[in-house]
Amino acid sequence: MRGLNGKGVLVAGGATGIGAATVSRLAEEGANVVIGDRRLDVAEASAERISGATGAKVSAVGFDATDESSVATLVAEASARLGRLDALHYNVANLSEAVFEQDTDVVDIDLVVWEQTLAANLTGFVHTLRHAVPVLLAADSPAIVATSSDASFAGDAAKPAYAVSKAGINALVRHTASKWGKQGLRCNAVAPSLTLTEVALAENRPGWKEAVLERVRSTRLGDPADTAAMVAYLMSDDGIWINGQVIGVNGGMYFR
C-alpha cells in the first residue's frame, strides 16, 4: 500500500485480536507503531513479537480509555516516541465477561453495564479524538480509523449497549470527517462481523462456527488480518478519497 512507509501510528486497544493484527500489518507496510492498551504486559509482548518479525519500531503504553487524563498521556507519549503522529486506530471495546456477557436487553440490563460499555467503546473514542485531532492536523495526510461493528446496523435482540456504542462510533466518524475534512483529516470506520480472534477461537461451544458460516456469503469466517488490511488501506494514500465511511469487512454477512 502506498504511503505507509515511515509513518507514525497509534493503535489504541492493540494488545490482541484485530488491533494486534492491525499493528502487524502496519509494521509490515513500514509504519512505526505505538500500541496503547489497558493490558500493558500483553501489549508489550505483542509489540516485541511484531517488532522482531518486521524490524519496525513498535512499543506499548498502558492506558485506560475511560480516563481522559490517561488518554492525554497516551497521545503525548505516542507522539514523542514516534517523533510524529500520522494516524490513529481506535479499536478499544470492553468485551470482558462481566460487561459484554451482561449486555442483555434494554429492560433487563444493569445500568452499570450500560455505562461501562459506553465509557470504553464510545466515550473513550471521544477522549481520544479530543487529544489526537489537534496533533494529527499537523501531519501531511492524517487519518483516523475506528473499529465499529455490524452490530451497529443489525438490530439484534441482545447486546443493545454494544450496538449503541458502535452506532455512536459511526456518528462520530461522520462528524469528524465533516468538521476536519477540509483540513486534510480523513476519518472512517471498519465494521467487522464475527472474526476469529484468540477469544473466538477459544470458544468451544459445538457447532457455533458452522452456524455462523452458514450466514456468511463467503467460503470461510473472518480473520483479524482481513480487518487489519482494511484499516491499513484506509490509512494509506490508496485510501485518500475515502472519508466519513463505515466499511463492512464481513464476508457478505450483512448487506446495507
Ligand SMILES: NC(=O)c1ccc[n+]([C@@H]2O[C@H](COP(=O)([O-])OP(=O)(O)OC[C@H]3O[C@@H](n4cnc5c(N)ncnc54)[C@H](O)[C@@H]3O)[C@@H](O)[C@H]2O)c1
Ligand atoms: N472479534 C469480533 O468478532 C468483532 C466483530 C465486530 C467488531 N469487533 C470490534 O473489534 C475491536 C477489537 O475486538 P477484538 O475481538 O479483537 O477483541 P480484543 O479484546 O482483543 O480487543 C479489544 C482491546 O481493547 C482493550 N481495552 C478494553 N478496554 C480498555 C480500556 N478501558 N482502555 C484501554 N484498552 C482497553 C483490550 O485490552 C483489548 O486489547 C473491538 O472494538 C470490537 O468491538 C470485533
